[in-house]
Amino acid sequence: MLKKNRPQLDMFDHVIFEKLVPKDHLLIKIDSIIDFSFIYDLVKDQYSPIGRGSKDPVMLVKIFLLEYLYRLSDVEVVKRIQTDIVFRWFLNLGINDTVPDDTTLSFFRVQRLTEEHFEAFFTEIVKKCIEKDLIRSNRFIIDSTDVAANVNYPSIKKLARIAFNKVIQAVAEFNELLATEIAAAIESELDLAYEKSEKFSWREHFEITQKYLDKLYIKTYDELQYNPKYLDAFGLCYDLLDQYTNNKKDKIVSIVDPDARVAHKSPGNVKKGYKDHIIIDEDSEIILASSQTPFNVGDGKKLKELLQKTETQVGLKPKELSADKVYGETENRAFLKDNTIISNIAFYEESSSENNYFKMKDFVFSDDFKTVTCPNGKSTEFFKIKHDKVNNRDMKDFQFDVKDCSQCPLIEQCIYRYKNGKYQYKNKRVTVYLRYDAVITDKARVTTPEFTIAYNKRYKIERRFATMVRNHGLRRCRYIRLRGAKIHITMANLACNIVRMVSLLFPPTKNLKI
Incomplete structure (x- = not known):
């Protein structure tokens, strides 16, 4: 049952807060500009109308915010709340009130909320920026950055071994004898293959693994029909073998986080994990919408989605859009032209021709x-x-x-x-x-001084990424799978927006306490 935290702070609490809470503290300013009560409406369907009262969801979401404002883990933020008077004031907790433990935070995040809830929290903050007239809608900027998955990346052979061991573990839960038999057989055959040749290739390793996976399929066919845990492990191993054997582009690179992907950002620059695609208002640098994907998803594929999300979620449409050359696909240029949005997207240089043919x-x-x-x-x-x-x-x-x-x-x-x-x-x-025709229009645009001015302002979105990496823990995901990546990245975006709101609404001071 949803329960709101409204403790009756006694006179002693008021005196303590009045004496010790700095008036220019970041959290004081956040509290003065944002009413977080909208969270109750967004999460009410996640609670039963009867039963034991829960921890206040507004307090719990605020704790998540504190984690990303101060780069704290669940355990660290709980310890900080116990001793930090400003944290208690921000959470509306009295001096003697108990603090939720880290397992409560984890349960709330994983069991109560979905990535859609975090997206809704983010959108509400953007709406509050609009209400306070911080966004001008003159020119938006779009870009993406990499966010590493919270895993290590084993070799191809080890990847197959880990995947098959997961299958064996799942089999052992319903047929321990079969699991032991198959595990011993594959280990024996792999050991023998390595003894015969030191150059035992990953393809040969995969062939042996596939042979024993096929045997399990025949012997456990009925179990696969109704055992979801076993089916997931079996399917993951099967997909892994299929992707590498047939050299497919979309390959699994981690068994711990099978949603993470690898791609070359530039020659010799390999990235593994996820991407944070964002669109910002150039004037305020507020992040208006975002999308999280595995790293091998092309940037250009998200231009249309981000513009549509901005318009449908918060009712904003820009006069102009600036983006890197990678977004200059003809479909994107046509979309911008059809929607009367001026494109500030440069072109790649045409490749030179050795025989001097016309281009x-x-x-x-x-x-x-x-x-x-x-x-x-x-x-x-x-x-x-x-x-x-x-x-x-x-x-x-x-x-x-x-x-x-x-x-x-x-x-x-x-x-x-x-x-x-x-x-x-x-x-x-x-x-x-x-x-x-859209390309023709844009080629005329890139020759103008207005284009040069707009294109040179793209550094502002890079500044947002740098801020999130430095201050809000964006560079590496805390949680695994795409769901976890979406939550982590959205919270980093949200924290960045809130701090930006404070900077815009309050004159900067040298002694801002955070």
Whole structure:
């Protein structure tokens, strides 16, 4: 049953708080600008209408906030509350009131709340920023940063061994004899393989593991139909073997945290874990919306989602959007154009051509995207719409007149000639995405001084990431799986926003106590 913590503070408590709580303390300022009672409505469905009274959910969420404001664990924050008078004041606890223990905090976070609840807490804080007129909606900035998973990453062989051992442990719970038999058999075969060759490959290791996994499938088929714990362990091991054997892109890299993923952020720079995708208001630097994904999810795939979340959750739509080049997919540019949002997204340099062939930039498209003119000044309006099955995109295929191309003095730079002397095409084709009109608009935009000014302001979002890493523990997840990563990252975003609110609403002072 939901219970609100409303203790009757005695005169002694009031005197202590009045004497010892600094008036310019960060928590005093937070309490003066944010009413956390909205939490009751957001969590009330998680409680039974009858039963023993619970700990006050507002107090518990405030404790989570304290953890991210001061980079404390569940155990550490409980100890700090016991001795820190300002923490007690912030939580509305009297001097003699008992403090929730760390197991209560863990139960509340894991059993009572979902990642959607933490997302709702974050959204309410953004709404309060809007109510206080902190957000201008002139220009938003979007970007992402990596957040390491809270695990180690074993070798491929060890990964398979750990996964299969998890299966054996699950089997032992309902058939200990079978588990012992299979475990001994696979260990014996692996040991023998290593004795025969020191260069025993991970593929051979996987083949042996797959053989014994298949045996378990046959012998425990019925158990797999109704034992969810065993099914999860078996499925995880099966997926792992399948992903590496068939060289799939989306590979499991940890058995402890099977949702974490690995990707190359840049050549030689490998990242493993998750991403925090955020969109901020350039003027206030308030984080307006966020999305958490495994690290191998491309940044560009989240542009549309973040803009839509910002509009649907808090009713904000920017006039302009600034982002790194990686967000410059044609679909994203088209989405921005269709929604009348000015794009401040740069372009990658076109690759150089050893044979000095013309590039896309050498062809001029009309503003209405109905005509294209070649470097020789010839234009065409003839095109066909084709579907690119590889990229699942519609393409616009412009074709020039055969006579014009055959008599063109620039043909050697335009149409590729094979070694046998024949040309690749009878006439030149220029194939672009069907929504290349958005690219044309953006290419004109990048030549303006307004673009340069906006693009150079992207450092503000990097400053938010740096603040969260330095002050709010963003760099490494506290919890495992994607659910845990979402909770951890959302709380870091929320804490960052609250501190930013304080900075905007109160004049900065040199002696701010935190």
